[in-house]
Amino acid sequence: MENLLDVKNLKTYFNLSAGIAKAVDDISFSIKRGDSFGLVGESGCGKSVTALSIMRLIQPPGEIAGGEIVFNGKDILRSSDEEIRNIRGDKISMIFQEPMTSLNPVFTVGDQITEAMRVHLDISKKEAYDRAVDMLRLVGIPAAKRRINDYPNQLSGGMRQRVMIAIALSCSPSLLIADEPTTALDVTIEAQILELINDLKQKLGMAVLLITHDLGIVAENTDNVAVMYAGKIVEYSTVRKVLSTPRHPYTTGLLQSLPSISDAEHDEKKKGRLNAIAGVVPHLLNLPGGCLFKTRCPLKKKICDDPPPFKEVEAGHYARCWMV
Ligand SMILES: Nc1ncnc2c1ncn2[C@@H]1O[C@H](COP(=O)(O)OP(=O)(O)OP(=O)(O)O)[C@@H](O)[C@H]1O
Numbered sequence: 001m002e003n004l005l006d007v008k009n010l011k012t013y014f015n016l017s018a019g020i021a022k023a024v025d026d027i028s029f030s031i032k033r034g035d036s037f038g039l040v041g042e043s044g045c046g047k048s049v050t051a052l053s054i055m056r057l058i059q060p061p062g063e064i065a066g067g068e069i070v071f072n073g074k075d076i077l078r079s080s081d082e083e084i085r086n087i088r089g090d091k092i093s094m095i096f097q098e099p100m101t102s103l104n105p106v107f108t109v110g111d112q113i114t115e116a117m118r119v120h121l122d123i124s125k126k127e128a129y130d131r132a133v134d135m136l137r138l139v140g141i142p143a144a145k146r147r148i149n150d151y152p153n154q155l156s157g158g159m160r161q162r163v164m165i166a167i168a169l170s171c172s173p174s175l176l177i178a179d180e181p182t183t184a185l186d187v188t189i190e191a192q193i194l195e196l197i198n199d200l201k202q203k204l205g206m207a208v209l210l211i212t213h214d215l216g217i218v219a220e221n222t223d224n225v226a227v228m229y230a231g232k233i234v235e236y237s238t239v240r241k242v243l244s245t246p247r248h249p250y251t252t253g254l255l256q257s258l259p260s261i262s263d264a265e266h267d268e269k270k271k272g273r274l275n276a277i278a279g280v281v282p283h284l285l286n287l288p289g290g291c292l293f294k295t296r297c298p299l300k301k302k303i304c305d306d307p308p309p310f311k312e313v314e315a316g317h318y319a320r321c322w323m324v
């Protein structure tokens, strides 16, 4: 079956006065219809820039410097602005990283959901309103008929994120991009929102691109995963393979920094303090030559001064490391 989304050799660069920041540097991955795909990595590795590139929302000084993004058989990068507006919000929806800033405080929840529908669907105001109430119910907002007249500041963080999801889903997209949809939420609400996204994915048959810095979230919510480091994909396979037999030392480090179940039960606060990978991500304008991870890698050898190939270490499992 044809893939829903193929990202091929995507390069998104920022032309800064101090130099060119290669935020996304030659990445490729595919998502099948109805599948969920995790994009994971530390802050600054290029996850959001990848998502914004797919939505074609990169603004100067950023530009897409190369590659193809094929959605539903069509190259998004070569589509007209009008075609892109139709794809955006209709076929592909995105939940942005900052829930506070993505809802407009001066409009009611209902206004914002119906607005999205009326732009993309040919329906009356009344139909849009009824559908908006249904959407709010679908995302688990109680008393939807009353809540639809609320302003964003009348809702809790979790409820606001549910509204964001309702807006994203209002036009039945075939791909939902969720950029760290739960970072701003506490652990219990996080679990509820992820469950909601999974549930809706099953019900509506949409594919999900889930962006997170947490491999634990990927483990429970996605089929395939790409691990990014400094603008490149360093490991790529099914979640099962990557978690059971990680092949890149960066992935191994990320896994070791996850709290085990028993740790989490004993002390939630331990989260994030366990065996965090030593050192910091290199600056994009000052990358080391050769392997980008070598400044932090416990396995570093002389050969790592040359850029490692992206090797297929077993069928369908790739890693960018000389040591595999
Ligand atoms: N508008 C911009 N101008 C210059 N550089 C940018 C811009 N937007 C992003 N970058 C750079 O691109 C890199 C990748 O940023 P991106 O937002 O994709 O990271 P991320 O993986 O989403 O991180 P986080 O987990 O913190 O959200 C960063 O180094 C960032 O500094």
Ligand SMILES: [Mg+2]
Residues within 6 Å of the ligand: 047, 048, 049, 097, 179
């Ligand atoms: Mg981001």
